[in-house]
Amino acid sequence: MRRLSWAPRLSHDGNREVKWTPTHIPEIAQATLQHLGLSVGAVAIGLALALLVGVPSARRPRVYAIALTACNFVFVIPSLALFALLIPYVGLGTKPALIGLTLYCLLILLRNVVTGLRTVSEDVLDAADGMGLHPIQRLLAVELPLALPLIVSGIRIALVTTIGIATVAAFIDAGGLGTIILSGIDQNYTEKILVGGGLTAFLAIACDLALSRAEKSLTPWR
């Protein structure tokens, strides 16, 4: 088989003991923080965009259908391919990673923002109008608070998805836990793969639990 420079090299490492992790805690912590920062940043930007698009399109089914199709289009493209498509325009590093990850979580966030806003019943909106609320007041004081549980659930799903995909960002020099997995592949060092993959899974589960709890506390009546 043709071997390329980046292809994995097999070494005779047999049963190496766990010795890399204890001596590289700062490096691991930095990668974890970078990973979390990248994922949270992408979801935050995605949420801002989803609100910007979702609020005006919630009561306009046709606009919403177009926005949803566009987001789904991006969502389907495999992450590495999407990053590769962005690199010619924005170069390597954090920038394409952040843009790519933001585009990924857009579908999930938009769907939940709009579904949340749509659960607010017409009667409630009528009552708000009857009280003389300005449309912006109505949005901030009535619609968004009522949609909040679904929006938070969207943030949760988006964050868990993004944390998984963010490992791929290591290929385009954006750092994060993928870097550890990648160097584990290059050096055939199983421990690194386990640490990188395990910490990613742990981050995803921790965010999932924290946000499910937030979701529950927002809907105490359920």
Next chain:
Amino acid sequence: MFTVAFDWILAHPTLFNRALERHLTMCAIAIGLGLTIGLGLALSIVNSRRLAAVAVNGVNALRTVPSLAILALMMPLLGIGIWPAVVALTILAIPPILLNSYVGLRDVDPTVLDAAVGMGMTRGQILRKTRLPLAAPAIFAGARTATVQVLAGATLAPFIGGGGLGDFIAQGIGMMDSARMLVGAIPIALLALTAEFSLGSLEKLLFTPRVGK
């Protein structure tokens, strides 16, 4: 840049075709295996609440492990080449198929099952003639999600020596050659989009409820 990428494909048809063929083979085998294993597991857990809870929680935990780590872990276990990649992609395909099939099979209207029992159907007949057909839309939806995920995962196969279209992206990143990246990225994106939209329309065609029949 797009024309450069296109010219490269025209200049190296064998390289490109080999990568494409390998990509599609990997994905097809993984989806086939994933469907068999996922559906098999769903059928074996659907009648036991405890087994189902174990399987659903297990699969949900598996889902939080990033696909890159699953692929990477195949290397120390199985070495490099196409088969470790196929095994990893199969593992990626199982969760959506298993969860969807399980929910589909579980949520069949119990009155329908009662009617089937009342008609004197055997367990096998109930499965083949009522449960599976009624769960088919959910199973199909699971297979569709799995297909898109496997196509995405296959992009990462070259990093464990599995080959495929992701090879060109990896080469492009290595050489900082944008055109080479596009040689991989554009077909991969088109493949995923074609799969998603053709399976989506097939789903509509097959499972749209026929009203007034």
